Amino acid sequence: xxxxxxxxxxxxxxxxxxxxxxxxxxxxxxxxxxxxxxxxxxxxxxxxxxxxxxxxxxxxxxxxxxxxxxxxxxxxxxxxxxxxxxxxxxxxxxxxxxxxxxxxxxxxxxxxxxxxxxxxxxxxxxxxxxxxxxxxxxxxxxxxxxxxxxxxxxxxxxxxxxxxxxxxxxx
Amino acid sequence: xxxxxxxxxxxxxxxxxxxxxxxxxxxxxxxxxxxxxxxxxxxxxxxxxxxxxxxxxxxxxxxxxxxxxxxxxxxxxxxxxxxxxxxxxxxxxxxxxxxxxxxxxxxxxxxxxxxxxxxxxxxxxxxxxxxxxxxxxxxxxxxxxxxxxxxxxxxxxxxxxxxxxxxxxxxxxxxxxxxxxxxxxxxxxxxxxxxxxxxxxxxxxxxxxxxxxxxxxxxxxxxxxxxxxxxxxxxxxxxxxxxxxxxxxxxxxxxxxxxxxxxxxxxxxxxxxxxxxxxxxxxxxxxxxxxxxxxxxxxxxxxxxxxxxxxxxxxxxxxxxxxxxxxxxxxxxxx
Numbered sequence: 001x002x003x004x005x006x007x008x009x010x011x012x013x014x015x016x017x018x019x020x021x022x023x024x025x026x027x028x029x030x031x032x033x034x035x036x037x038x039x040x041x042x043x044x045x046x047x048x049x050x051x052x053x054x055x056x057x058x059x060x061x062x063x064x065x066x067x068x069x070x071x072x073x074x075x076x077x078x079x080x081x082x083x084x085x086x087x088x089x090x091x092x093x094x095x096x097x098x099x100x101x102x103x104x105x106x107x108x109x110x111x112x113x114x115x116x117x118x119x120x121x122x123x124x125x126x127x128x129x130x131x132x133x134x135x136x137x138x139x140x141x142x143x144x145x146x147x148x149x150x151x152x153x154x155x156x157x158x159x160x161x162x163x164x165x166x167x168x169x170x171x
Numbered sequence: 172x173x174x175x176x177x178x179x180x181x182x183x184x185x186x187x188x189x190x191x192x193x194x195x196x197x198x199x200x201x202x203x204x205x206x207x208x209x210x211x212x213x214x215x216x217x218x219x220x221x222x223x224x225x226x227x228x229x230x231x232x233x234x235x236x237x238x239x240x241x242x243x244x245x246x247x248x249x250x251x252x253x254x255x256x257x258x259x260x261x262x263x264x265x266x267x268x269x270x271x272x273x274x275x276x277x278x279x280x281x282x283x284x285x286x287x288x289x290x291x292x293x294x295x296x297x298x299x300x301x302x303x304x305x306x307x308x309x310x311x312x313x314x315x316x317x318x319x320x321x322x323x324x325x326x327x328x329x330x331x332x333x334x335x336x337x338x339x340x341x342x343x344x345x346x347x348x349x350x351x352x353x354x355x356x357x358x359x360x361x362x363x364x365x366x367x368x369x370x371x372x373x374x375x376x377x378x379x380x381x382x383x384x385x386x387x388x389x390x391x392x393x394x395x396x397x398x399x400x401x402x403x404x405x406x407x408x409x410x411x412x413x414x415x416x417x418x419x420x421x422x423x424x425x426x427x428x429x430x431x432x433x434x435x436x437x438x439x440x441x442x443x444x445x446x447x448x449x450x451x452x453x454x455x456x457x458x459x460x461x462x463x464x465x466x467x468x469x470x471x472x473x474x475x476x477x478x479x480x481x482x483x484x485x486x487x488x489x490x491x492x493x494x495x496x497x498x499x500x501x502x503x504x505x506x
């Protein structure tokens with residue numbers, strides 16, 4: 001009796017699992033898990049909430065407005081026709097953004113804008129006035145020196161400080 | 172109080188982490204200081220704490236001074252504010268610019284803290300006054316254009332060989348670009364001293380590189396790694412082509428009719444046909460073959476026919492050539 005009930009239960013379990021779309025034996029070996037497709041775009045969008053979430057201009061506009069209502073955060077010639085080095089510049093950009101986020105932790109008010117003019121790399125950032133100016137100066141010098149040595153090109157930081165973050169709208 | 176608020180923040184943080192993995196990576200990659208409008212950690216003092224702590228904080232925390240725009244005179248030297256290409260600084264530009272898509276019933280966001288203004292390249296360092304000053308400074312390094320070379324024809328006459336190469340500049344740490352080694356050498360064949368045979372031989376040797384409409388021979392050299400080497404190779408090719416086209420080799424005597432560049436009427440099927448037809452029509456008087464031939468060839472209509480055929484063959488078919496041919500045929504055959 002007990003065995004029969006157990007087998008029926010395991011059969012029900014298996015059928016339930018099969019219905020959910022995964023084929024796996026009760027012992028838990030590797031298998032293919034499939035879920036239904038969610039036909040929604042989630043890239044770089046802030047979902048509308050109750051109206052108490054302050055959002056900057058850059059965050060508020062989804063990515064299909066790039067080129068129409070938004071500019072580009074990073075500019076270099078590698079994305080033009082016949083030019084090379086796009087991958088290297090992209091990797092540099094990603095590293096610089098993470099580096100800035102970590103060095104000026106909690107002070108960044110908005111995204112970082114990276115401009116390249118020939119050899120010169122200019123990193124523009126908006127900061128909040130959370131640290132005393134001496135600390136800011138030290139961190140700026142430290143970042144510039146370290147990044148210059150890392151990338152073997154002159155790196156300049158253009159920092160602007162604000163009291164509060166500029167809010168575009170509340171979502 | 173502080174502990175209470177910090178606990179609240181911690182709990183918020185935990186909720187974030189246990190949520191969707193995507194959000195977590197988002198918050199890591201972007202700048203976010205969380206979602207609070209709270210000014211942040213600088214303001215550690217609380218009204219509940221002792222006055223000593225407050226005073227200490229007040230001394231440390233400096234208020235920011237007024238922006239530079241408030242101290243600018245109307246007739247200041249703008250070049251000292253923006254001497255080189257720099258990103259937009261709202262505290263240094265005294266213009267009330269606004270940028271961004273406005274909210275409904277609103278205006279574009281102002282310049283303070285506006286990232287859009289920082290993203291775009293600005294030309295504030297290139298005012299007309301600045302450009303004039305740059306030109307003045309550069310004048311001492313410039314020399315006048317020679318007055319004898321005021322037209323294109325003059326330039327072609329004195330400098331018939333033109334060498335073109337491109338330099339590439341890109342926003343990268345490296346200067347090197349492999350396409351910078353390509354050299355184009357252009358020369359007009361009319362400026363080279365070639366007789367008829369030499370010209371035909373040159374055209375045969377050169378093939379695709381010659382443009383008939385402009386009479387320009389273009390030699391492109393890109394097989395060497397350096398531009399200097401490519402330049403020297405192109406000059407060498409030009410020299411060799413010139414000298415070779417003047418030489419006549421023994422095997423050139425085997426040139427057949429199919430190799431000829433221009434159509435020549437003498438000894439051609441067209442000449443034979445027209446002469447045989449005219450002889451059969453008995454246009455000329457009776458006589459020896461040779462004499463009759465000479466007579467016919469001397470005739471005006473036959474000469475016209477010859478011109479029209481040569482023109483048709485050499486220039487191709489067009490309205491005027493076909494009309495000319497028609498007239499000539501009508502005259503020759505007395506139609």
